[in-house]
Amino acid sequence: MSRSQPPGGVARIFADAMAMAWRASPVAFASQIFAAVLAGLTPVAGAWLLRAIFDDLSGPHGHDAGRLALLTVLLGAAGGATALLPNLTQYLSAESGLGVRRAATTGLFSALSRLGGLRILEDPHFQDQVRLAEQAGSGGPSQVVSGAISIVQSALTLSGFLVTLLLLNPVMAAALLISAVPAVYLERRIARQQVALFTGISQSERRQLFYQQLMCSLQAAKEIRLFGLGGYFSSRMLDELTEVQRATRCVNRHVLAANSAMAAISALVSGGGLLWAVFSAAAGRLTVGDVAVYVTALGSVAMALGMVISTAAMSYQSLLMFGSYRAVLAQEPDLPVPPNAPPARPLRRGIELDDVWFRYGPGTPWILKGVSCVIPYGRSMALVGHNGAGKSTLVKLLCRLYDPDRGRILWDGVDLRDFDLASLRERMSVVFQDYMTYDLTAAENIELGDLTLAGRTDMITAAAARADIHDVLTGLPKGYQTLLTRSYLATDDGEDPVAGVLLSGGQWQRVALARAFLRSGRGLMILDEPSSGLDAEAEHEIHAGLARDRGGCVTVLVSHRLNTIRDADHIVVLSDGVISEQGDHDTLMAHCGIYARLFSLQARGFERATTSTGAKSD
Numbered sequence: 009m010s011r012s013q014p015p016g017g018v019a020r021i022f023a024d025a026m027a028m029a030w031r032a033s034p035v036a037f038a039s040q041i042f043a044a045v046l047a048g049l050t051p052v053a054g055a056w057l058l059r060a061i062f063d064d065l066s067g068p069h070g071h072d073a074g075r076l077a078l079l080t081v082l083l084g085a086a087g088g089a090t091a092l093l094p095n096l097t098q099y100l101s102a103e104s105g106l107g108v109r110r111a112a113t114t115g116l117f118s119a120l121s122r123l124g125g126l127r128i129l130e131d132p133h134f135q136d137q138v139r140l141a142e143q144a145g146s147g148g149p150s151q152v153v154s155g156a157i158s159i160v161q162s163a164l165t166l167s168g169f170l171v172t173l174l175l176l177n178p179v180m181a182a183a184l185l186i187s188a189v190p191a192v193y194l195e196r197r198i199a200r201q202q203v204a205l206f207t208g209i210s211q212s213e214r215r216q217l218f219y220q221q222l223m224c225s226l227q228a229a230k231e232i233r234l235f236g237l238g239g240y241f242s243s244r245m246l247d248e249l250t251e252v253q254r255a256t257r258c259v260n261r262h263v264l265a266a267n268s269a270m271a272a273i274s275a276l277v278s279g280g281g282l283l284w285a286v287f288s289a290a291a292g293r294l295t296v297g298d299v300a301v302y303v304t305a306l307g308s309v310a311m312a313l314g315m316v317i318s319t320a321a322m323s324y325q326s327l328l329m330f331g332s333y334r335a336v337l338a339q340e341p342d343l344p345v346p347p348n349a350p351p352a353r354p355l356r357r358g359i360e361l362d363d364v365w366f367r368y369g370p371g372t373p374w375i376l377k378g379v380s381c382v383i384p385y386g387r388s389m390a391l392v393g394h395n396g397a398g399k400s401t402l403v404k405l406l407c408r409l410y411d412p413d414r415g416r417i418l419w420d421g422v423d424l425r426d427f428d429l430a431s432l433r434e435r436m437s438v439v440f441q442d443y444m445t446y447d448l449t450a451a452e453n454i455e456l457g458d459l460t461l462a463g464r465t466d467m468i469t470a471a472a473a474r475a476d477i478h479d480v481l482t483g484l485p486k487g488y489q490t491l492l493t494r495s496y497l498a499t500d501d502g503e504d505p506v507a508g509v510l511l512s513g514g515q516w517q518r519v520a521l522a523r524a525f526l527r528s529g530r531g532l533m534i535l536d537e538p539s540s541g542l543d544a545e546a547e548h549e550i551h552a553g554l555a556r557d558r559g560g561c562v563t564v565l566v567s568h569r570l571n572t573i574r575d576a577d578h579i580v581v582l583s584d585g586v587i588s589e590q591g592d593h594d595t596l597m598a599h600c601g602i603y604a605r606l607f608s609l610q611a612r613g614f615e616r617a618t619t620s621t622g623a624k625s626d
Contacts, residue, residue: 021327024334025152032107037153040100044157047093048164054086055304062300097157105150112333116141119337124429126409128342130368139214141336144329151326190269198262212248219245343411343429351431355531357420358384359406359562365414366401375401377585378415383578385531388563390573392603393582399566400441402582403536406564407438419531437527441536441566443520445511447493450481453519457526471525476549477518484509492519521550529560536566570607579603 030037061079120138128134219241222228232238282303359382366376375398383389391399404410405417408424416423424432437457446453454471455462468488472478484490491508511519521538538550565573573579574593581589581596581603589601596603 021331021334022152022156025327025330026156028111029104029108029150029153032111033104036100036104036107040097040104040153040157041160043093043097043100044161045164046089047097048161050086050089050093052164054083054090055300057083057086058300058304097161101150101154101157104153108150108153115337116333119339123339123342124408125343125411126404127368128339134339135214137332138336140329140332144326144331144333152330155326212251216245216248216252219248343408344425345429346426349426349428352419352427352435352531355385355420355435355562358382358387359532360418360421361402361415362418363415364402364405364412364417366398366405366410366412375585376405376412379582379585379587380415381578381580381587381590383562383564385562386560387577388565390565390567390576390579391582392567392570392573392579392606397582398585399582400536403438403440403534403564403566406532406534407436408432435531436534437524437530437532438534439520439524439536439538443517445492445516445519447491447495449486449489449491449508450484450519451488453492454522454526457523461526467526468522471522471528472519474525475518475521477515477522480511480515480518532562532564534564534566537568538565570603570610574607 057079061076061083064076064079116138123129222232222241223238232241361379361381364376364379365374367374379398379402381389391402393399401410405412408417408429411425416425418424419427419432419435446456448456451465451468454468457471461467465488469478472481472488481488481490492511494507494510497507517538524533524535524538563576565576567573577592579589579591579593579596580587581601583602589596589599589603591599597607598604
């Protein structure tokens with residue numbers, strides 16, 4: 009985010025923040041303004057009532073008891089209102105803040121959900137902006153609204169007492185206003201420095217949070233404890249914290265210097281005003297009531313002026329921070345879709361890769377270099393190759409998580425980029441190599457494959473049975489309603505809270521498969537290392553079941569275990585981003601190339617393992 013915002017830009021951000029607060033809670037918003045107006049006027053009314061009481065008491069002709077009683081009652085009411093209204097305003101501000109936070113959180117996550125690809129999430133600057141947006145979105149609009157209302161309140165108080173000063177001492181009123189000029193400049197400068205600080209330390213704070221989370225991560229705990237990494241990560245966390253605190257201290261010193269300068273100016277002006285009041289009263293130019301209201305006005309003007317300036321600076325800072333939130337909401341989709349893009353139709357002919365080139369960023373190596381092949385409908389294609397050959401990248405392109413830098417991927421002859429993105433993905437079912445494990449119940453973990461089938465126990469159990477995980481899930485303490493994590497407690501059944509259970513890696517892989525099987529009937533099924541965590545027998549059963557159901561879609565298989573994909577209709581061997589070989593198993597074995605060598609190596613290794621096992625059993 010730019011460190012400077014044009015006035016028009018700030019005005020637009022301010023309007024957006026106020027509009028968000030109004031939409032989130034109109035009653036609380038309007039009530040805040042009404043309470044602020046009263047809170048701004050009651051101190052002025054109280055000062056003038058006090059002046060009237062003092063003048064009535066010290067008048068040469070005595071006092072009117074009825075009038076004095078009325079003034080006293082009104083003064084008490086003003087004092088009570090002055091004491092009550094800040095509490096009411098604080099409550100209304102909190103109520104408005106709850107609505108704003110909900111609206112801001114909804115808006116932010118809706119904006120992030122609209123980003124269909126992965127490339128933008130790999131941008132550190134965007135990650136910093138999202139982090140600032142999370143902070144500014146939840147509290148920024150509330151701070152802007154509270155600041156604006158506080159300014160209105162202070163401005164009313166300031167105006168009332170400033171009129172009083174103008175009547176009693178115009179020179180002092182002018183001096184106070186002039187003294188505000190350097191304060192405005194200094195506060196504005198501080199606000200900009202604070203925003204620059206937040207922006208500059210965002211990456212350090214994210215890294216610090218990463219190290220903190222590692223220390224509590226169950227997934228990382230095994231290696232951290234076994235390799236003795238706790239001290240190492242603690243040291244790195246403290247290094248990041250030191251950098252954050254160094255930058256913060258620098259800004260804090262600037263804030264201290266600026267605030268001290270403003271306090272000195274205010275003290276000098278106020279001191280001069282008090283001296284004038286004392287000598288004027290001694291000379292008989294001011295009455296007792298005049299002195300009382302003058303002293304009150306002098307202190308109140310100084311305090312209200314300082315409040316207006318500091319609150320305006322804080323609001324300005326919040327506006328600059330809120331700009332990050334608006335920038336995320338205004339972020340253009342990272343995967344462009346043409347206007348009125350048609351939905352993807354059911355696949356009937358097949359998928360074609362036409363001269364596909366891809367790399368993850370300018371200046372980085374090409375991952376895919378002119379890949380071309382055709383996968384007919386109802387057929388299966390297996391991707392084979394060494395690590396880094398481009399297999400998983402090709403899977404991401406098929407899912408349109410990225411777009412090719414050159415070339416096309418065609419769905420029944422239509423470029424994937426020409427379809428509505430959501431409808432295209434609705435035609436796919438995928439098991440990624442790095443599948444997710446959600447801290448939810450077993451049933452919910454499977455339901456995520458197709459939320460339209462949530463609650464359909466028959467469909468969920470059928471998918472689990474197809475992945476051969478049904479018996480395991482049924483045997484859990486609460487069956488499919490068992491929480492698959494020990495990080496949280498299950499408390500929604502009226503019983504005592506209990507932690508969930510942990511599945512093995514192979515069992516989690518079967519749950520991920522069940523999630524994909526729940527989406528059966530799609531045009532494209534992608535399985536990226538779907539059985540890497542399974543034993544040989546379970547792996548054979550899974551692939552045998554997949555082979556039986558391939559007729560209704562295009563199936564793409566990625567696996568390093570070549571015995572699991574030998575029955576694929578077409579095998580593509582990727583090497584350094586290009587297709588080095590393709591054909592069925594028999595053709596590739598006869599070719600005696602990369603595939604034949606890898607397959608023979610794995611077969612010999614399996615034979616040795618089998619022979620060794622047999623010898624030991626004998």
